[in-house]
Amino acid sequence: MVAERLAVLLSAGVPAPAAWAHVGDMRTVDPSDDDVVRGAAISAAAAGEPVAAAITAARATVPGSAAQWSVLATAWAVAASSGAPLAASLRELGAALRDEAQLRREVGSALAGPLASARLVLALPLIAMAFGVLLGFDTFAVLFGSPLGLACVVVGGALLWAGRRWSAALAARATRSEADAGLELELLAIAMSGGASVDRARRLVRDALEANGTTTVGASAADDVIGLAARAGAPVAELLRAEAARLRRVARADGSARAAALGVRLMLPLGACVLPAFVLLGVAPLLISVVTGTLDGAV
Template sequence: MSGQAPGRPRLVDRLAGRKRPDPADEVDAIAAVTERLAVLLAAGVPAPSAWSNVGADSISGADADVLAVAATAARLGDPVAPAIVDSLPARPEASAAWPVLAAAWGVAAESGAPLAGSLRELAAVLRDEAQLRREVRAALAGPAASARLVMALPAIAVLFGATLGFDTLGVLFGNPIGLACLALGLASLWGGHRWNLALAARAGRSRVDAGLELELLAIAMSSGSSIDRARALTRDTIVRFVPHAGDGAEVDAVLGLAARAGAPVAELLRAEAFRLRRAARSAGVERAAALGVRLMLPLGLCVLPAFVLLGVAPLMISVVTGTLGGAR
């Protein structure tokens, strides 16, 4: 459920020219829900009441449906985390941050860790991810606009030829060679468009669950649980709710370091989680910055040939046929 590429559909839609909300909004909305839950629980509000009132005016659509499912589960005394995750397949438009909130809630509830403090820490993590998405979106804006402009060049060439008095449209639709140019040109445009979308999707891919297992283990240990029990609970939660968050190798490395150095495990876990989130942010910004260069490939191999086939070749054919016709 969390294996989806958060932010990918919206970034692709932006390159395709379709208007979509800020890709950080979906994460920010869940961060706001998380913060409100923390405040209400710290004030002594029971969990069912907190879930019922926390997001009435802050989220809508599929996210509001998921929140209603969580509130119903809390009111009935059922586990909230499984209810959230089980409701997501039927709501593909819901935020990718829901499994992260569900995992944190499940670990805190089962380990007996302070829910309010755990949710405050999770909200900070989600805000950090939302900021990463904004930075990546800003870095992608220029290349995406350039790609849309370049894709329009063949159409501009056709209109330019017609404006100058050449029968480019007649050649494209009424001449066998023109029809071949039209077919090849449109195929090249389609290929370049799909290639652009794939490059943008790869550049805009981000992970809302970076460092999550480390954070969850720190939450579990804040309850006073032993390392072994907290580790087992965290791994089970990751496998159930956020299966693509990692294989636990980072956790094992931190635990090994703590055992060798005798350092506080929770602090090391949070420091490593912070490092992983910063690394994810840097990688995302670097991919976005490199997109402008990578877009030169579909430009050179697809769009420019389409420009020649749809704009230049019909013009030349029109000139040649007009000259030969005049000579006769």
């Protein structure tokens, strides 16, 4: 991960421009990072320009770049503005990003089975139509050659479309990202570790979030932690980092729970839309074909 590699290099006394250049040389090791954004950061560091602004500008030209670049740009801007040690700040950020990546992997693994099952079930009506043709039934002639068949096509197609939309909405809700869990608290801890007051740290974090297009929540959690630190006389930065880690653990548990519930919730579009569509598009044409053939033979 870029943040962790930068932290190690900076801790070893490597200047920021050289550290970015070395990270650029290692891009083949981590092919998931966007080379355009990385190149912009390297160029800005070498020219002594703001790295965060360069990352944000480059991301605007590459919509598909990883969202973690915005987080890195925001943390870099906060550390540079507050005077916080970049190496320590990036090390903490790297741990936060690693937790977020682990959350995405765990949720993706848990969702793989339900999503594959949903795709298979949604294809059943079309598979049934193909089997009807293979078995010698004139499925398509029945569906498109009679008013009753056309009614089956219209209603079954509408149900199948609704089932796909419903399943996609459930999957999107289950896979929604919580990459910003605890981010504002981490940024406040970075700003305050550089000696900034609470008010200045809040201002720096707010400005950095707005400048780098990062949205996050957690103001109430920050207020609670800052109030606790004031009452107890404890280090604010450490309490903020502990609360951020707790929020990431909660986000991971919530993501796993959503993934586990998806398998059950996908039964709703299956029963309400896909199975009726299967009957209308797969079973009904066979029955109509058999009945029609029987009546024709009787006549």
